[in-house]
Amino acid sequence: MLFFFTGTHSDYHKPSDDSEKINFDAMTTITGYVFNLANAISETGEIPFTKTKMSQSKAVPKYKVSLGVMPSYADTKDGLHIDGVTDNRPAANAGIKAGDILTKIGTCEVKEVYSYMECLSKINSGEVLPVTVLREGKEMTMMVKF
Template structure:
């Protein structure tokens, strides 16, 4: 199924679960592929929703004959269409090769797709889907405890970071920085973990977004990151989105 309206608020997948063509209790799982075309040299593959069934991690490791460097995120939440199914207590798996500095930009051109890597991801996902449909029993659903979320004010600024969505630890881990953006100019590096933004402690991506909402373009802010286990303070000048 190809869902439309994902960027506008999961409109397509929400309509599907609210008007299902088959009873929802007949659906074994939802397997989602969203941004699988940029497999890197380390063959890093993030699987979100890995905690939504007790069988997922064993199955994912068993079928990994492609030597992917797998990163599991237990949560079934996130900004893609699997979220609509998690909300209906359906186990999900979301496969994702990671964000990149061309994300949502005209520079995200077709020649930058890792075609052989994408083929490996698709074949891997196929083997998992085939195993699910051939199993005697449906995967069980496990409700994953999610971090507390709060209303996030609309931010007028950008920092120019790319989040590491497979990260499960404390803080906001940066997988990359946008060239020429505030983070890059301020000395932030891929792999840094933001633990404080201004006077706000950052425990997760939601804290980070909330903290950004308090600033205006042109403001300067001290940002504390963990780098190689040590705290480093950076000063960033924020720009408008």
């Protein structure tokens, strides 16, 4: 299964995310790519099934708090890249911005979205913790109330 989208913006997944926010140029590019990909796949003929080694999938941890960010789901291993920040949520209130790379919450290292969720699962509502981000290559730490 493949998932294509044109990126996030400040109104992504909000009631104000209306049709004027559609990125038609990117949508056209993606549509062309998917069309060419589908054609290429259809011309390859039958592909024999190959069983792969089973891997343990990661369980999604349960958490009681939210930082209020829209993460990039790219697996970069250098931290959680933040595509968007929701107004009046802990991240915005602490000064975290879109484009920041989240690397640590308290003493918990953040490498990608899974470690981010694991870190959140250890936090209780009302806790205040230092959060470290990279902004334009510079490390910054701010206190966040969850």
